[in-house]
Amino acid sequence: MTGSAGMDRDLLLRLPKPELHVHLDGSIRPQTLLELAAEMGMELPSGTVDGLYETVYKETYEDLKDYLRSFRYSYLVMRDPESIERVSYELAVDNQREGVRYVEVRFAPQLHLGGGMDYIDVFGAVSRGMDRAKREFNRRPEVEGGSEPPFEYGIIACSLRYFDEELSDYHGSFLKLHRHTDPDTIFGLASLELVGAAARARDQYGLPVVGVDLAGAEAGYPAAHHREAFAKAQRCFLKKTVHAGEAYGPESIFQAITDLNADRIGHGTSLFNAGAVSDPTIKDREAYVEALAQYIADRRITVEVCLTSNMQITPSMEDLKDHPFGRMMEHRISVALCTDNRTVSRTTVTDELLRAVRTFRLDLEDLKNVLVYGFKRSFYPGRYSEKRSYVRKCIDHIEKLIEPVMGGGRGQRF
Numbered sequence: 001m002t003g004s005a006g007m008d009r010d011l012l013l014r015l016p017k018p019e020l021h022v023h024l025d026g027s028i029r030p031q032t033l034l035e036l037a038a039e040m041g042m043e044l045p046s047g048t049v050d051g052l053y054e055t056v057y058k059e060t061y062e063d064l065k066d067y068l069r070s071f072r073y074s075y076l077v078m079r080d081p082e083s084i085e086r087v088s089y090e091l092a093v094d095n096q097r098e099g100v101r102y103v104e105v106r107f108a109p110q111l112h113l114g115g116g117m118d119y120i121d122v123f124g125a126v127s128r129g130m131d132r133a134k135r136e137f138n139r140r141p142e143v144e145g146g147s148e149p150p151f152e153y154g155i156i157a158c159s160l161r162y163f164d165e166e167l168s169d170y171h172g173s174f175l176k177l178h179r180h181t182d183p184d185t186i187f188g189l190a191s192l193e194l195v196g197a198a199a200r201a202r203d204q205y206g207l208p209v210v211g212v213d214l215a216g217a218e219a220g221y222p223a224a225h226h227r228e229a230f231a232k233a234q235r236c237f238l239k240k241t242v243h244a245g246e247a248y249g250p251e252s253i254f255q256a257i258t259d260l261n262a263d264r265i266g267h268g269t270s271l272f273n274a275g276a277v278s279d280p281t282i283k284d285r286e287a288y289v290e291a292l293a294q295y296i297a298d299r300r301i302t303v304e305v306c307l308t309s310n311m312q313i314t315p316s317m318e319d320l321k322d323h324p325f326g327r328m329m330e331h332r333i334s335v336a337l338c339t340d341n342r343t344v345s346r347t348t349v350t351d352e353l354l355r356a357v358r359t360f361r362l363d364l365e366d367l368k369n370v371l372v373y374g375f376k377r378s379f380y381p382g383r384y385s386e387k388r389s390y391v392r393k394c395i396d397h398i399e400k401l402i403e404p405v406m407g408g409g410r411g412q413r414f
């Protein structure tokens with residue numbers, strides 16, 4: 001990491017980029033939310049895009065719970081296949097416009113159930129929207145001619161660490177049905193159902209569902225509740241990513257890796273926060289976080305870092321320089337830079353890269369590594385040989401674009 005003076009945003013826009021952590025409902029275009037709400041006769045806190053940015057999609061949030069509250073309008077308007085397809089299509093197009101070539105879109109299909117739709121209908125609607133954008137993009141002559149990599153995507157199904165009956169119709173009925181079930185197993189049961197649906201969507205309906213995720217508040221809702229569901233995902237050869245260390249200490253990251261066998265970690269913000277280790281049996285907290293970081297680096301567990309989102313929900317982190325991204329890079333941890341939510345966090349993949357490059361003084365080699373890690377550690381939906389040739393195409397294109405800037409020299413600044 002040597003420097004980024006004279007940073008070129010235009011180059012970042014042109015580079016093929018992966019996006020591994022983006023929530024569909026957190027990335028709805030505000031204008032689309034207004035239109036869909038109007039069609040349904042649903043009241044929103046504001047009737048204008050600017051008003052939505054003031055009241056719902058704010059610049060800062062009090063905490064993770066406040067951040068998550070901003071999602072409720074989008075999934076309430078995505079209750080039929082057409083609206084889900086539209087939001088998915090627009091998400092893919094917005095990514096394509098800033099040079100993202102591979103998107104793994106994630107969402108909790110449970111939130112959209114009801115109104116005649118089942119899990120497969122929700123996965124199918126997302127896939128139709130993404131497919132339409134993919135077909136349109138891949139008709140470009142530079143892609144058809146093979147000089148540039150095509151646009152590809154995968155779907156990740158999110159299960160939730162915790163929910164209550166108010167979250168959605170599905171969650172209300174689920175809790176009612178299982179009202180005599182031990183509270184420690186009820187959330188795991190919902191996850192188990194989701195994993196089964198994700199595997200069916202892929203195996204019986206040919207949809208590109210590539211993995212599962214666990215999202216939501218961490219403290220008090222441990223990964224261990226979902227062990228059986230994630231073991232099932234493993235048996236079905238679905239990949240696994242887990243939100244961990246976002247709002248809770250390093251042990252949450254440890255649990256995600258050990259209890260759930262996570263291939264990737266969402267956020268991991270508290271990785272180096274020794275003060276947040278709460279297990280009294282851990283005597284040397286500094287040694288513990290160092291060992292954990294080494295383990296993650298050595299096992300090539302990719303951390304999906306979302307700088308803007310992390311800053312928004314961690315008020316104690318006043319300056320982006322305090323974000324552990326720099327230490328992750330120093331530890332040679334495989335990191336991918338992602339948005340988390342384009343609308344809720346008011347950001348883009350390009351902006352996230354730009355912030356990282358400027359704050360942590362990344363050089364072109366660092367930047368290339370981050371992009372390549374992302375493509376390599378994606379849950380690409382095709383065969384491994386196809387993934388390899390796709391990643392190769394992306395690397396070739398990255399090199400073609402950065403070589404003239406580097407002028408053959410390593411450690412070249414922007």
Ligand SMILES: [Zn+2]
Nearest residue numbers: 023243266340
């Ligand atoms: Zn997330």
